[in-house]
Amino acid sequence: MDDFEKRRIEFYLEETDQITEVWGGESSGDENVVENDNRSDHDTDSEQSVYDLEYDHERDEITVNEMDFDNSYNESDDDVPLSMRVQYFVGKDGTKWFRKNPTQNIRTIKQNLVTEKSGVKGVAKNAKSEMESWEIFFSNPIIETIVKCTNIYIAKVRCNFSRDRDALDTNNREIKALIGCLYIIGAIKGGHRSTLDLWKTDGLGAELLPCVMSEKRFQFLLRCIRFDDIRGRDERIKVDKITHIRIQPDGPFKLDNSASSVVKRLVQPFRNTGRNITTDNWFTSVPLAIDLFNNYKLTLVGTIRKNKRQLPIEFTSIKNRPIYTSYFGFSEDKVTIVSYTPKKNKIVLLLSTMHHSSTIDESTKEIKKPEIITFYNCTKGAVDTMDKKTENYTVARKSCRWPLTVFYSILNIAGLNSQIIFQENTKIKMSRLNFLKTLSRQLMEEQLKYRLTIDLLPKTIKFRLKQYATKTNEAAGTSQRVRASGRCAFCERAKDRKTTKVCTNCARLICRDHLIETCPDCFIDM
Known part of the structure; x- marks a missing residue:
């Protein structure tokens, strides 16, 4: 060879x-x-x-x-x-x-x-209402943090007001109502309209907004809302430039925020799955x-x-x-x-x-x-689609404070994602406009009930509050009849038993065999 x-x-x-x-x-x-x-x-x-x-x-x-x-x-x-x-x-x-x-x-x-x-996976499977779906992204601890940080700032600026009642502390109920107002304004595409026009009671404004809070209070809360403790911001900003809108866990540690590190953190749940990642x-x-x-x-x-x-x-x-x-x-x-x-x-x-x-x-x-x-053009559209959907009914308003602008963006994304979870869990098809209106009313509900107990409100607002309470009770009584038909959640699949009735608590479909009748007195004692 x-x-x-x-x-x-x-x-x-x-x-x-x-x-x-x-x-x-x-x-x-x-x-x-x-x-x-x-x-x-x-x-x-x-x-x-x-x-x-x-x-x-x-x-x-x-x-x-x-x-x-x-x-x-x-x-x-x-x-x-x-x-x-x-x-x-x-x-x-x-x-x-x-x-x-x-x-x-x-x-x-x-x-x-x-x-x-x-x-839907994890705890999100349990969300059966618009409010529950939204609270997956804005849980009570997040609302409480916003309330706490906002009150710290209000205490600092209270000395600038001649009357203490013009700078009262806020609470969870009022912050949720504020977010509900923002969703309502976005639903009617009033982000660029002045609040004076929106709060008019001559029939040209949004009738529900004056019932929730005064225009003056709405403006005050938007000016004062904060997402971090301003007392320690000067120290935190040395290590975190966006500490105004987020809380860093206790350290010491260092986290790389380079583009490649961010991508690798985001794709960690999909590691070893053979999927494709599309990036700009x-x-x-x-x-x-x-x-x-x-x-x-x-x-x-x-x-x-x-x-x-x-x-x-x-x-x-x-x-x-x-x-x-x-x-x-x-x-x-x-x-x-x-x-x-x-x-x-x-x-x-x-x-x-x-x-x-x-x-x-x-x-x-x-x-x-x-x-x-x-292939890139076919797979890059998810972000564009989300931007388009959020911009149609955006809550954003003109502001010189970038943390507030970020907060508006988070609200837009939470509103869209909560609708996706709600529709997946309940199989109820709902337009984005109707979903945002329903969500905003649920966010305002506790505040509206509280305002109804205030005796010093103007008569026109008091009258509208009573009208709204009546409509809410009627809607709750007929909620079972507007639900689309589906299979009973408790019957075996082989029975294929269809029903239009739902549980008033969890919104699951139930047939007559699994329906429990209770009188009002016993229901209150439950």
Whole structure:
């Protein structure tokens, strides 16, 4: 056996050793691993060797042919600059990006899989009303903290008022009513209307608002509401710049708030699940993508900023770039980058550890968008959808205090998430507008009952309070009849017994066999 034959055999033995799973371990029938023949739509390359080998008789050694990179682009070689006709590119930090995927013969794990059953989990399953769903996000301890910090500030500014009654302390009941007012104002899209207009009693304002509190008190509470103890803020702000809106646990400790650390903390519940994470250019980086892929078993797709040191200058340059062209780069760490030109003098950079080919989405026709971009556009919409839904009925009002602006945003998100939980638990379909109105009334209910006991209120407000109390009692008496029909919560599923009656306490559906009749006197004693 000559030397060439020995080297050829050694080469193929080494190549065979490299055919392992991307995330390690031996393959078995129980693991979520597929061969290239069964790849997902995002893994469209066929299995082939990385290099074509030939023997150089003059030099008596194995040499590697130049790679054929025509398939890595969506334009002909005549349109490709000379600087792009190389077998790999080098970033500023020395990272190599091959024009053709150097790891095409490696098995890939099934990616972007969701095997868990979707739905509400944990304590959220017990929420059966709008108020209970909302209190998952604004629990009583949070309300009590707001009340405590607000009263500390009120005590500080009370000396500026000539009458003590103009700067009275607040309580849980009043803070909930304040939040209910904000939800009502957002529901009628009155965030930019003056409070004087909203509190008018001539029929042009929101009739329920004057019943809850006076316009003057509403303005006072918004000015005084605080979320931290102002007495120790100067010390805390040295280690936490946003201490105005959050409480740090007792230390000492140090928490990294860099973009990559934030992502890794957020994805911790999904570790080793094989899902995909979509990020924008603030969070996306090559080291983060590699770390998530190797240590978290998660793929990442996201836009990336062109100032990253790992990116080659050929991918960030816009000079002489024809529109609708795409340049691909593949690293040995299973990271793919693409530089796409959607219009003249503009490029879009994306990174992916889920895609390992230079596939162009055929549905985009002459625009020739890479599949990475179309996948990113399909998965980035969750945040945009949430922003759109919260902005429709936002509670935000004009303010020069950024902690209050953050508080408005938290209220918007809590209102949306509580509706999702309520609908999942009760199967009652309700528009966002009706949900916010119902939630705001439930937040105001305790305050309205208290105001009804005050004798010095104006007669018009007293009359409206009594009207509201009557309507509330009537609604409570007919609540069982407006519930959609469904299966009894206590009967066996095989019986499939439908009913429209619900428990007045937990809102679960109950049939006649499980309905317990109680007189008013016994009900009070229960």
